[in-house]
Amino acid sequence: MREIFIERRDRILRIAVKEKGQLYECFIEEEEERNEPLCGEIYKGRIKNIVPAISAVFVDIGHKRDAQMNMKKGRTYKQGDEVIVEVLTEQIGNKGAKVTEEYSVAGRYAVLTVNRQGLSVSRRIKDERIINNLKNELVLPNDVAVTIRTSAEDTDVLHVNKEIDSIYEKICDINEKSKYILKPQRVYGENSLLHKVLIDNINNQTSKIVVDSKDDYELIKKYIGDEDEIDVILHEDYRTMFDYYGIEREIVSLRHNTVNLKNGGQIVIDKTEALYAIDVNSSKNISHGNKFDTAKNTNMEAAYEIGKQVRLRNLSGMIIVDFIKMRDDKDKADVLNALRKAFYNDKTNTRIYPFTELDLVQISRRKKGKSIYSYIEEKCEACDGHGKRLKLSYIENLIRNEILRVEGENAINDFYIELSEHYEKSVKGDIFTFLKEIEGITKNIYLNFVPGIDSFKVEPLLFKKQVENLAKYKVNNIEFC
Numbered sequence: 219m220r221e222i223f224i225e226r227r228d229r230i231l232r233i234a235v236k237e238k239g240q241l242y243e244c245f246i247e248e249e250e251e252r253n254e255p256l257c258g259e260i261y262k263g264r265i266k267n268i269v270p271a272i273s274a275v276f277v278d279i280g281h282k283r284d285a286q287m288n289m290k291k292g293r294t295y296k297q298g299d300e301v302i303v304e305v306l307t308e309q310i311g312n313k314g315a316k317v318t319e320e321y322s323v324a325g326r327y328a329v330l331t332v333n334r335q336g337l338s339v340s341r342r343i344k345d346e347r348i349i350n351n352l353k354n355e356l357v358l359p360n361d362v363a364v365t366i367r368t369s370a371e372d373t374d375v376l377h378v379n380k381e382i383d384s385i386y387e388k389i390c391d392i393n394e395k396s397k398y399i400l401k402p403q404r405v406y407g408e409n410s411l412l413h414k415v416l417i418d419n420i421n422n423q424t425s426k427i428v429v430d431s432k433d434d435y436e437l438i439k440k441y442i443g444d445e446d447e448i449d450v451i452l453h454e455d456y457r458t459m460f461d462y463y464g465i466e467r468e469i470v471s472l473r474h475n476t477v478n479l480k481n482g483g484q485i486v487i488d489k490t491e492a493l494y495a496i497d498v499n500s501s502k503n504i505s506h507g508n509k510f511d512t513a514k515n516t517n518m519e520a521a522y523e524i525g526k527q528v529r530l531r532n533l534s535g536m537i538i539v540d541f542i543k544m545r546d547d548k549d550k551a552d553v554l555n556a557l558r559k560a561f562y563n564d565k566t567n568t569r570i571y572p573f574t575e576l577d578l579v580q581i582s583r584r585k586k587g588k589s590i591y592s593y594i595e596e597k598c599e600a601c602d603g604h605g606k607r608l609k610l611s612y613i614e615n616l617i618r619n620e621i622l623r624v625e626g627e628n629a630i631n632d633f634y635i636e637l638s639e640h641y642e643k644s645v646k647g648d649i650f651t652f653l654k655e656i657e658g659i660t661k662n663i664y665l666n667f668v669p670g671i672d673s674f675k676v677e678p679l680l681f682k683k684q685v686e687n688l689a690k691y692k693v694n695n696i697e698f699c
Contacts, residue, residue, distance in 0.1 A: 219425040224412065224438075225459040226431040233415050234465045241468040243419075243529055246593045247411045255281055255305045255315040257586050258324075258414055259407030262396040263317070265299045276314075277303060280402040283314035290319070302332075302396050302405070307585050323388050323406070325381040326417055327370040330389060334363035342368040342562075351375060359386050369421050409437075416441055418565050424448050430459045456626045461619040470616070472531055472590050473608065477523060483516035485523055489591070493536040496524055500542055510549075513542040517553045525560020534566070534585040543577055554579070598640060608673050610644050613637070614655035620676040621657055632679035634664040634688055642667040649693065664691040 221236045229249040235242045247256070255261065261279040268275050268289075275295050276284040287303060289295065304321030322331040337358060339349050348371055355375040358364050359382070370378050392406050399405065412434070420427075420442065427442075429435050430453040438450050453459045460466040475487045482502035488495045498520040500512055524539060539557075544550055550573050557579065561568045567584040574580070594612045598605040617635060624630055635656075637645065645652045645665070653659050664679070666688075679685050 220419065220421070220423045221426045221428070222415070222419055222424065223459055223463060223465060224415075224427070224429045224431070224434055226429075226434060231411060232460060233412065234460065234469075235415070235419050236465075241465060241530060242526075244465075244469060244472075244532075244590060245411055245415055245587070246590070248593065253281075254309060255279060255285065255317075255404075256407070256410055257305055257308060258410045259305045259404055260321050260323075260392060261285075261303055261305070261317070261402065262399050262405050263301050263303050263402045265295055265297055265301060268295050268297065277301060277317060278402045279303065279315070279317070280404070281309075281314075283309055283312070285309075285315045285317040286313075287317050287319065300396075302392065308587065310585075323385050323392075324367075324414075324417055325385050326420065327367055327373060327378045327381050328385065329365040329367065330359070330382065330385045331363040331365070332361075332389060335361070336363050337366070338363070339366045340368040340370075343371045345371070352378070355379075356382070358382065362386065362389065372422055412437075420448070422447075426451065428453050428459060428463070430454075457622050458615075458619055461623065466616065466619060469590070469594065472527075473594055477527055479516065479519045479523060481515060481519050483520060485520050485527070487527060487531070487533075493538055494533050496537065496539045498539065498541045510545065513544050514546075514549045514553070517541045517544065517549075518556050521553050521556035522560045524557065525564070528561075528581070528583065529564055529566075531590045532587060533589055534583045537581040537583060539579040539581065541573075541577065541579065557581075607638070607640055610641055611655070613641070613674055614652065617656045617674060617676055621661070624676075624678045628678070628680075630678045630680065631660075632662040632664070632685055633658070634666070634677045634679055634684070634691070636666050636668045636671060636675040636677075638671050638673055639667045639669045653693065658693075663693045664688045665693055666691045 219238065220242075223234045223236070225232045225234075231247045233245040235244075263277040263279040263285065266276050266278045266284050270289070273289040275287045275289055277287055279285045285303065285305070287301075301319055302321060303317035303319055305315050305317055307316040309315045320331055320333045322329050337353065337356070339352060343349060343366070352366055352370065352375060356364070356366075357379050364382060366378070388406070395405050416438070425447070426449045427438055428451045429438060432452065435450060435452045442448050442450070453462065455462050458466075460469070477485050477487070478501075479485070482500070484499050484501045486497045486499065488497075498517060500516045520541065527533075528537065541553060544553070554570065554572065558570055561570065561581075566586050569582045571580040571582070591606075594609055595606045596609045598607040621633055624633075645667075653663060656663075662679075662685075664685075679688065
């Protein structure tokens with residue numbers, strides 16, 4: 219069964235999807251990103267520059283960096299022309315977002331796309347009877363393209379038609395609203411991440427949605443309507459939702475680049491400037507009599523795990539997989555099929571290429587949002603940015619979880635915190651914000667910066683002797699100069 223967890227804080231929105239009790243996908247949106255164009259948002263823009271040499275049109279959409287759009291054959295572009303565009307990929311570094319005039323509005327059963335026409339049905343719907351019924355019974359607008367999603371397979375055509383009408387009304391509203399807007403700005407896509415996750419993940423397998431915001435609770439109750447089989451729960455515990463349900467621990471584990479397989483093998487995930495490299499090792503897998511069977515067995519399990527890890531970590535661009543060498547072409551075909559099956563339900567456009575002469579497999583995955591690393595890691599100041607460390611803001615969140623958990627179980631007001639020495643400069647530079655973020659303003663915090671530890675340790679001080687021994691670390695005794 220599928221469960222969805224939506225945790226909203228002042229500066230961050232996090233959504234986790236679990237399948238059969240295991241973390242399946244994780245989505246994060248930070249406050250800074252709300253001031254940037256996000257995938258799926260629709261803007262009224264103005265053409266600012268045209269560069270035929272690279273077939274590119276640059277569009278002002280109201281952000282610091284102009285968005286880039288590919289020139290369409292037969293279409294005439296002029297500086298100053300107004301356009302309505304959808305964000306395909308977010309801005310990276312100095313490059314602006316990529317946009318298209320063929321913008322789409324999605325529902326649970328259908329997607330409508332402007333500046334195109336026709337009907338297409340998800341390739342995952344295999345039943346010809348269902349396909350023919352959809353084609354015969356659907357009532358389609360003439361001026362947009364309609365794509366029927368896989369979820370329509372399990373619902374009545376009447377519901378699909380009703381949704382198509384509703385989406386078409388939204389498109390008409392977007393076009394009408396854009397006529398009266400003078401400056402480039404967003405015209406559709408408020409709360410886009412939450413809506414996208416709900417659209418993509420609510421189906422007949424969804425059993426529970428947990429939220430910690432009353433506004434989100436009301437929004438979701440309205441969205442799911444009369445679907446009584448889905449429980450919507452408002453989380454009101456003193457502990458944060460992700461900590462309470464063990465999701466935080468699963469997210470932290472994604473920082474490790476080595477993933478152990480059940481059969482004793484392992485995969486190692488490394489990021490370079492240009493791509494992600496995934497190495498498959500047999501490691502401790504000695505369950506089979508010969509090395510060829512061991513290689514295939516390890517590669518098969520690795521293929522499924524690679525699909526899971528790529529999705530969880532939201533890896534994109536070029537991904538190179540170095541499987542253990544196999545002689546038999548049939549074994550290679552089996553591993554490729556296992557890899558394709560692992561990505562079958564991936565909502566992001568992914569292509570898997572055959573084994574190369576060097577026995578490598580290339581995966582191309584469209585970029586949608588940032589990888590999990592960008593949310594939980596930052597450049598390490600101690601090595602001039604060459605290495606990575608857990609983000610201080612993320613460590614503050616983890617420390618706060620520990621303090622709230624202990625505080626809820628016992629009436630304790632004194633906490634000893636050990637932090638890696640690499641965070642000393644950042645913390646001492648703004649100690650008030652650090653205390654505020656860990657909910658330590660009204661508590662006695664004893665803070666020690668220790669060399670050789672990876673991140674942090676929190677210890678409640680239960681006895682007077684402990685407090686006395688650690689008195690020199692009390693925050694108000696630290697010199698900030």
